[in-house]
Every structure is written in structure tokens, then in C-alpha cells.
Amino acid sequence: MTLLGIDIGGTGIKGAPVDVETGQLTAERLRIPTPQPALPNAVADVVQQIAAHFNYQGPTGVTFPAVVKKGVIYTASNVDSSWIGTNAGELFSKHVGGPATVVNDADAAGIAEMRFGAGQDRPGVVIMITLGTGIGSAIFLDGKLLPNAEFGHLQIRGKDAEKRASEKMREVKKLSWKQWAKRLSEYLNELEKLFSPDLFIIGGGISKKSEKFFPLLKTKTEVIVVPAEMRNEAGIIGAAYLARPS
Numbered sequence: 001m002t003l004l005g006i007d008i009g010g011t012g013i014k015g016a017p018v019d020v021e022t023g024q025l026t027a028e029r030l031r032i033p034t035p036q037p038a039l040p041n042a043v044a045d046v047v048q049q050i051a052a053h054f055n056y057q058g059p060t061g062v063t064f065p066a067v068v069k070k071g072v073i074y075t076a077s078n079v080d081s082s083w084i085g086t087n088a089g090e091l092f093s094k095h096v097g098g099p100a101t102v103v104n105d106a107d108a109a110g111i112a113e114m115r116f117g118a119g120q121d122r123p124g125v126v127i128m129i130t131l132g133t134g135i136g137s138a139i140f141l142d143g144k145l146l147p148n149a150e151f152g153h154l155q156i157r158g159k160d161a162e163k164r165a166s167e168k169m170r171e172v173k174k175l176s177w178k179q180w181a182k183r184l185s186e187y188l189n190e191l192e193k194l195f196s197p198d199l200f201i202i203g204g205g206i207s208k209k210s211e212k213f214f215p216l217l218k219t220k221t222e223v224i225v226v227p228a229e230m231r232n233e234a235g236i237i238g239a240a241y242l243a244r245p246s
């Protein structure tokens, strides 16, 4: 079965049809810059353009960088505050000609990794962390997701973790890889204290530069930085997978 997956990010909105049995994209993905300001109707128009580009009508999975419950957006750390209370499921459904399943972006990426990528056949407690504009997180026990974990907002040295250790902060603060890896290790160590995970999976834009920081990380837990195949597409794949009709 092939379903459309769409990944909404702060700078780009990406989509592609996905074979949800294999986790493979069946066509080259389309990326459209996120409209600024990223208000609900403007974003929904882009969602519609992506569905139209693939000539697609039907169940669609859409990621969103916030807490999402039953299609409703609850938080807005890195998005316009007008999203809070918006029923994104209903809004996007009108634009894709089928039901839209809206999920947190890191949850979708985590699902894709657990089902088709680095987390396959990995039982126990697995924590996926995505490093980009913010820090996204997803936690699994024996492959089952606990949705909407917001570990990017854990307080480290009195600050939101994502304001210290995200990819964006590395750039904004012009941190060296060593300085940034120290911050990231401190953050992962805090998660270790709280959850005693069996595995960390690190994804998001930063995973492209894995060789720069991976050797500098200091954790007790095994860390996998996601390999190239899934890097850019995990959100799209996980969203499409979660949109499977029950």
C-alpha cells in the first residue's frame, strides 16, 4: 500500500508517496519552503500543493513540530502560536482529499527508525533524539511508542535543553564541535539518569555530520547516529506509516 507522507518543518515542507510495507519512497520527494509566517492556512495550502503534485487523494500522514493529540496542536515552541488549539487533522484532511493523521515530528521519525531503520529488532528502552531547529524526542519500550515525549524541554543548567544543544544553537552560538558535543553529552547523560535507556538513536539534520561529533560523545549507553538512507526521509516515512487505515 502506498500512502502520502508529509513532514512539516520550520524551513521546509517535504512530502513523498511511501510504500508502507517496505518504508521506501515510491517517487522523489518534493520540498517546498515553509511559508513565513507559517500560519495554519498558508501551511495547509502547501500540504495541498504536495498532494496535487503527486496526484494523490487518500489517507495522508503529516508531521508537526509540536505536541499533537487526536489531530489537535497543543504547543508551539518553534511555530506560530496561532497553531495552538488548531485541529490540524481536520484542516489538512480538507486539503488532501482523505483523512489526515497528524503526529509529532520526532515521533514519526522514531517510528520510521524502529520499523525500518536503526531501531529494528531493538527491544528495551530506545530514545530517539532529533537535532535541528529544536530537539525532538521519541521514547519506545519494546518498539511501542509513548507519544509526545518532549525531552527537548528538559532543563539543563536552568535552560531548555534545545536552547543549549540543538543544531541551530551550535550554529547561532558558533560552538566548536568539541564544545557542542560536550553539551550534547551532558544532555544525553541527563536522559540516562532519568530513563536508563538501552539505545539512543540520533537523527535530524546534524546526522549528516556524524563524523564530526560522534567520536566526541561521552555516554554509558550505545548511540547510533542514523545512516544516510533514512536521514532526510524518516519523518515522511513514519507519517505515512502511521496513516495506514486500521
Ligand code: BGC
Residues within 6 Å of the ligand: 064, 065, 066, 067, 075, 077, 078, 104, 105, 106, 107, 130, 134, 135, 136, 137, 150, 152, 162
Ligand atoms: C517541540 C517538539 C518537536 C521538536 C523538534 C520542539 O521544540 O516542542 O514537539 O518535536 O521541537 O521539532
